[in-house]
Amino acid sequence: MATGKNRQILLKSRPKGRLQPSDFESREVDVPEVGDGQALVKNLYLSLDPAMRGWVREGESYIEPVAVGGVMRGGTVGVVLESKNPKLAPGDKVMGMNGWQEYALIGGNENMSRKLPEMSLPLTNFLSVLGATGMTAYFGLLDVGEPKEGETVLVSTAAGAVGSIVGQIAKIKGCRVVGITGSDEKCRWITEELGYDAAINYKTEKLDEAIKKTCPKKVDVYFDNVGGDQLDAALLNLNKHARVVICGAISVYNAKGDLPPGPSNYLALLIKSARMQGFVVLDYLDRFMEGGMQLAQWIMEGKIKHREHVVDGLENAPTAINMLFDGSNNGKLIVKIADE
Numbered sequence: 388m389a390t391g392k393n394r395q396i397l398l399k400s401r402p403k404g405r406l407q408p409s410d411f412e413s414r415e416v417d418v419p420e421v422g423d424g425q426a427l428v429k430n431l432y433l434s435l436d437p438a439m440r441g442w443v444r445e446g447e448s449y450i451e452p453v454a455v456g457g458v459m460r461g462g463t464v465g466v467v468l469e470s471k472n473p474k475l476a477p478g479d480k481v482m483g484m485n486g487w488q489e490y491a492l493i494g495g496n497e498n499m500s501r502k503l504p505e506m507s508l509p510l511t512n513f514l515s516v517l518g519a520t521g522m523t524a525y526f527g528l529l530d531v532g533e534p535k536e537g538e539t540v541l542v543s544t545a546a547g548a549v550g551s552i553v554g555q556i557a558k559i560k561g562c563r564v565v566g567i568t569g570s571d572e573k574c575r576w577i578t579e580e581l582g583y584d585a586a587i588n589y590k591t592e593k594l595d596e597a598i599k600k601t602c603p604k605k606v607d608v609y610f611d612n613v614g615g616d617q618l619d620a621a622l623l624n625l626n627k628h629a630r631v632v633i634c635g636a637i638s639v640y641n642a643k644g645d646l647p648p649g650p651s652n653y654l655a656l657l658i659k660s661a662r663m664q665g666f667v668v669l670d671y672l673d674r675f676m677e678g679g680m681q682l683a684q685w686i687m688e689g690k691i692k693h694r695e696h697v698v699d700g701l702e703n704a705p706t707a708i709n710m711l712f713d714g715s716n717n718g719k720l721i722v723k724i725a726d727e
C-alpha cells in the first residue's frame with residue numbers, strides 16, 4: 388500500500404488577466420486509500436495547455452470551470468502503483484485528466500483515464516503528438532478543415548504543439564502550407580525542418596501583405612489558433628468556399644473582463660461563400676484510437692516531427708504556464724512531476 392504525502396496545486400482565486408503564481412496554492416494531503424474498483428496512479432508528466440486559462444474563468448464553456456479551492460485540472464500520464472480494479476495492474480501506464488498533483492485515484496473511465504498501449508515511443512508523446520494535442524491537429528484539420536490536394540492551408544501558432552502538427556499533416560495531404568509564428572527561429576524551424584512552404588513572423592511583418600505574398604492563390608483553409616488580428620487578416624485573403632477552422636484564440640484568453648469583439652472582416656464569409664466552424668477535441672474522444680494510430684505511423688515513417696518543452700517540477704507549473712502566452716515554449720509544454 389502506498390503511503391506518504393500527495394502534493395497538489397489548487398486554484399486559489401479566479402485570475403484577472405494573465406495567470407499569476409499567486410492564483411494558485413500548494414498543499415500536501417495523505418496519499419488516498421484505494422477503494423474497490425479503483426487504482427492509485429503516480430502522475431509522471433503534466434500537460435500545460437492554453438485552454439487552462441479558460442478552465443479557470445467563470446461562465447459557460449464546453450467544460451465546468453475549475454472550482455476555487457479545487458485541484459487544478461490537467462491532463463497527465465502516469466503509472467499505476469496499486470490496483471483494486473481488474474482492468475488495471477501495477478506498472479500499467481495511464482493517461483487522463485488527473486490534475487496538478489502527484490497522485491490520483493482512478494476508477495474505470497474516471498477523469499477520462501485510459502490505459503496506454505505498450506509502445507517504443509516516449510511516454511511524453513501521449514501528452515503531445517499522440518495525446519489531445521495531436522488529436523486536435525488531426526481532427527481539426529481533416530474533419531473540419533477538409534483540405535484537398537493542391538489547396539493552400541494557412542496555420543497560426545504554426546510552430547506550436549498543435550500548429551506544427553497541423554502544418555505537417557497538410558503537407559502530407561499535398562497542400563501548400565504557410566505558417567504564422569512569433570520569431571525568426573520558429574519561422575526557420577517550420578520551413579527548414581518541418582517542410583512548410585513559407586513562414587510569416589507576425590511580430591515583424593505586416594500580416595495582410597505577408598499573407599498575400601506567401602499565398603498567391605489565396606487561402607483555402609485557415610486553421611486559427613489565435614483569433615484577433617490574425618483571424619481578421621486571414622479572412623481578407625480567403626478563396627471561394629474556404630474553410631476557417633476555429634481551434635483557439637490565444638490572443639484573447641488573457642483579456643480582463645469581457646472578451647474583445649469578434650472579427651470585423653467576417654463578411655468575407657459571405658463574399659467567398661466560405662464557412663467558419665469551431666470544434667472541441669473532446670468531440671472526437673471515441674475516434675482517438677484512429678487518430679493515434681495514424682499519427683504514430685507518420686512519426687515512425689519520419690513524416691511528422693515534433694518538439695516537446697519539458698519543465699522540471701510540479702511546483703513550477705504556475706509560472707511555466709505563462710510560457711504559452713509569451714511564446715517562450717518551443718513545442719508541446721510539459722511539466723515533469725516524477726522520474727519514470
Ligand SMILES: NC(=O)c1ccc[n+]([C@@H]2O[C@H](COP(=O)([O-])OP(=O)(O)OC[C@H]3O[C@@H](n4cnc5c(N)ncnc54)[C@H](OP(=O)(O)O)[C@@H]3O)[C@@H](O)[C@H]2O)c1
Nearest residue numbers: 437523544547548549568569612634635636638667668714
Ligand atoms: N479546440 C480544441 O479542442 C483545442 C485543443 C487544444 C488546443 N487548442 C488551441 O490550440 C492553440 C495552440 O495550443 P497549443 O497547446 O498548441 O500551444 P502552443 O502553440 O504550443 O503554445 C502557444 C503559442 O501561442 C502563441 N501565442 C501566445 N500568445 C499569442 C498572441 N497574443 N498572439 C499570437 N500568438 C500567440 C505563441 O507562439 P508564437 O511564438 O508563435 O507567438 C505560443 O508559443 C490554442 O489556441 C489552444 O487553445 C484547441
